[in-house]
Amino acid sequence: MNAVLLQSPLSPFQRAATTNAEPRDQKLLSLLRDRKTEEAWHAYAHSTHLPNPTCLSRLVCQLSYQNTLSSLTRAQSIVTRLRNERQLHRLDANCLGLLAVAATKAGHTLYAASVLRSMIRSGYLPHVKAWTAVVARLSSAPDDGPVEALKLFRSVTRRLRKLPDKDMAAASRPDTTAINAVLNACANLGDAKAFLQVFDEMPQFDVSPDALSYNTMMKLCCKIGRKDLLLFVLERVLQLGIPFCVTSLQSLVSAYVEFGDLETAEKLVQAMREQRRDICRVLRECSNLEYLSGNESDYDNSNNDEDEDCVFEKLLPNLVDQSGHEAEPPLLPKGYAPNTRTYTTLMKGYMNAGRVSDTVRMLEAMRRQDDKGSHPDHVSYTTVVSALVKVGSMDRAREVLAEMTRIGVPANLITYNILLKGYCKQLQINKAKELLKEMVDDAGIQPDVVSYNILIDGCILVDDSAGALSFFNEMRARGIAPTKISYTTLMKAFAYSGQPKLAHKVFNEMDNDPRVKVDLIAWNMLVEGYCRLGLVEEAKKVVQKMKENGVHPDSSTYGSLANGIALARKPGEALLLWNEVKERCEMRKEGEKSDSSVPPLKPDGGLLDTLADICVRAAFFRKALEIVACMEENGIAPNKTKFTRIYVEMHSRMFTSKHASRARQDRRIERKRAAEAFKFWLGLPNSYYDGSEWRLEPMEGYGTTSDSV
Known part of the structure; x- marks a missing residue:
């Protein structure tokens, strides 16, 4: 202002x-x-x-x-x-x-x-x-x-x-x-x-x-x-x-x-180096668009939204003006040479593609340029550092950092944060701490919230929740305000170390911080913390409060609940969870009317597999069939080998007891039909083939009697 x-x-x-x-x-x-x-x-x-x-x-x-x-x-x-x-x-x-x-x-x-x-x-x-x-x-x-x-x-x-x-x-x-x-x-x-x-x-x-x-x-x-x-x-x-x-x-x-x-x-950068004005011609050749013949391009735009096409026809009238295509492509007013930013952008492309040698060669080529406007700057060097860190070459990355200091191209906070992240990913937390001290004492660069978020996450990787909390407190002592990532990462540390109550305290502090907004990730981390200990009731209370706050569970939320239910051995809860998941998944079906305030749920393979696993172990075969059918409808391949093993180990002697009462035997009929249908899906011998009873002796240590069913 x-x-x-x-x-x-x-x-x-x-x-x-x-x-x-x-x-x-x-x-x-x-x-x-x-x-x-x-x-x-x-x-x-x-x-x-x-x-x-x-x-x-x-x-x-x-x-x-x-x-x-x-x-x-x-x-x-x-x-x-x-x-x-x-x-x-x-x-x-x-x-x-x-x-x-x-x-x-x-x-x-x-x-x-x-x-x-x-x-x-x-x-x-x-x-x-x-x-x-x-x-x-x-x-x-x-x-x-x-x-x-x-x-x-x-x-x-x-x-x-x-x-x-x-x-x-x-x-x-x-x-x-x-x-x-x-x-x-x-x-x-x-x-x-x-x-x-x-x-x-x-x-x-x-x-x-x-x-x-x-x-x-x-x-x-x-x-x-x-x-x-x-x-x-x-x-x-x-x-x-x-x-x-x-x-x-x-x-x-x-x-x-x-x-x-x-x-x-x-090719675009090379054309710029040659000071060519016909850049449009170069790009036409690259994209292989046959303007003169009016044929369709090699790009398949058949899946593009028609409304989107109409939008761009208005934004770019030359899309529909065929006369422009018949003429020579427009020329630039003059040639434009590539500069440091241009070369560095191409370097980032090499880095993202994992082409480390090309990234380094580009840096060497920039050094040899006569035009000082094309010489590498701190961003160029940082890109090389990032490429080396990405492939785990921390020693070479440190050599590049030393070279920056030697030639007078000062590293910045981003450079150091990339190195910090590299050490943390390799579980070298002590070296990360040494680098932090070097950054402050030697380079005079103060860490920011990103630096501390990286260190907190690094502590999680080595299962050091106390270290994560220490870095969080150090960050606040420096006057650095936590971000949403800071809070959720610290919650992750406590959740993964079996301390959900501490994770809840962090959540409450985040909720009271006006600078950040509690989002779905924070809620999910809170649910995860309780579910990791099988505390399903506490997790369900969090989910209920989550809904009351207008935040709808996603596949990650339900996945945590499913894992918690499996750990707590409460298969009845799995049935209730599946009903909710099924209702949300069905909203995706074409023409299905639903409450617009609740978004449809995209089926997740991990979630459905866990629910199916629980149902098979608990002999809820009808529900298991519903779940695997949902998986197949959505292109998710069920693990039949695993389910077959579970069935054989746990249920091969189901319904074989001759001492149950007539009333109990009658109640088993429907469940037996479901079991036979599930066996049919697995490809095991069943009554759908020849009507014969199928028997298989259980493996030692497994098997349930009919009384326990």
């Missing part, structure tokens, strides 16, 4: 309040005008009097403008006090906007979004730079971040459209940067329809797409798996005469790398 917002003129109300302010307000205002923010804060904090709107707004502005954690906390405390006293209207839009930006920079994006929503509900419209900063951060945030970004954008634009004169809030109207931030949210969601909707709204705000808008469109193509559209995006940019820059070509290289098409990425 720039200083213009801070220097906005006072409203008539504020000028009157300043003129009639009490002496203590005048003193506070004088301190604020002299930029003595620290003294002004202490004057406010030690006064029982609530200052006038001008003083409060200026104080929040200046605290927010300092961009420190302590100043942000102070600004938030003022807002909290005013909200509790129902005096939030004393703050102007300018200071609230600055507060939102400061919170965004500090990583408190959810708080920033809540500030902006409060402004809009109160009739304020935030400055475009304020809401753009929040939307941009939300668009790349995990979980519901992109969805919240779209919601915030819609709230602002709805408010703008209600104004009788569009110039009334000119400072809040979206510009190209704002629109691109929203388009990025759509791309991250893979929502082509929302992308088109935002794209179509640009003329309403006198905004035109730029190269970044189309680069984001390339990102959308990657998200939804439409590699065939990348070339059309580039040609559209050239057709429109949009000022071209090398970032578009870099985005193309990145897109082909993401698709794993390294051959096309290599």
Whole structure:
């Protein structure tokens, strides 16, 4: 946020309040005008009097403008006090906007979004730079971040459209940067329809797409798996005469790398090295699109959504304009040489493909480049480190780190985090601790929350829950706020070490932390902790509370419950669980009507196998047949060998007792039919073949009498 917002003129109300302010307000205002923010804060904090709107707004502005954690906390405390006293209207839009930006920079994006929503509900419209900063951060945030970004954008634009004169809030109207931030949210969601909707709204705000808008469109193509559209995006940019820059070509290289098409990425980079302007021709040849003949391409788009195709026909009119295909492909305005970023992107492709030698060779080639703009930087070296760590070559990775120090290319936090993760994966926790100390003492780099999350997870791998807790506490002692991953990883440590109550305590702390949102992973880890000890009732209580909070169990939740039921030897619970799983699975059937609030469940092989195992062991053959039928319907191959072994070991003498009462024998008839049907499915001799009874002596140590059935 720039200083213009801070220097906005006072409203008539504020000028009157300043003129009639009490002496203590005048003193506070004088301190604020002299930029003595620290003294002004202490004057406010030690006064029982609530200052006038001008003083409060200026104080929040200046605290927010300092961009420190302590100043942000102070600004938030003022807002909290005013909200509790129902005096939030004393703050102007300018200071609230600055507060939102400061919170965004500090990583408190959810708080920033809540500030902006409060402004809009109160009739304020935030400055475009304020809401753009929040939307941009939300668009790349995990979980519901992109969805919240779209919601915030819609709230602002709805408010703008209600104004009788569009110039009334000119400072809040979206510009190209704002629109691109929203388009990025759509791309991250893979929502082509929302992308088109935002794209179509640009003329309403006198905004035109730029190269970044189309680069984001390339990102959308990657998200939804439409590699065939990348070339059309580039040609559209050239057709429109949009000022071209090398970032578009870099985005193309990145897109082909993401698709794993390294051959096309290599040819594109080579064409850039040759300063060729006919990049579109090169890409046409690579994609083997027969434009002149009008034949279908080699890409099979028969499974693409028709609505999706319509969306891209509107976004890219050149998709349906065959006249453009008959002409020569458009040329770039000039040749664009690849730079460090371009080469490093290709290196990442080699790394992802496991081509370590090619990654290292690319680094050597970059070193020999005459153009310094193509020399390797810390990202290039870090990519090589990552490639070596990925294949377990920790010693070579450390050699690259040493070389970076020797040639003056400083490693950064990401480099060290990659190395930390490598040591933890190899269960070398002591070396990870040594590296952490080296990072702080020698390199002067402080660990972040990612560093500690890696170390906590490393402790789990060596079954050291105490070490995990120690790192978690050390992280908080350094003033580093835990993330959702921090909490769930620590819960995992306690769950896996048989300490579900401690996992529950961590869960409760996470639930009370306003900076994070309890998600399905956290609930599942809590369920897992109880189920690992066979505490099925406690786990069921967690699942019930989970549902009450609007979070629906998934296959992982049910899988944990199934394993817990097997451990607790409570087959009756398995029947209840299967009924719920079956109901959720049937929602996936075409034309099946269900409660829209409960999503359908995708059948999971592990879950169904565990349930079938329990049912076979408990002689619930009818239910076992239902489960294996569900498995086969969904392309999951049941383990017949295992089920045959269980049947032979446990049930080969079923129904052979001659001493049971007539009533009990009658009750067995239905179960016997189910057992014969299950034997038929297994391929064992049964009454469906010849009506004869089948006998098999049980293996020593196994077998159940009819009385125990």
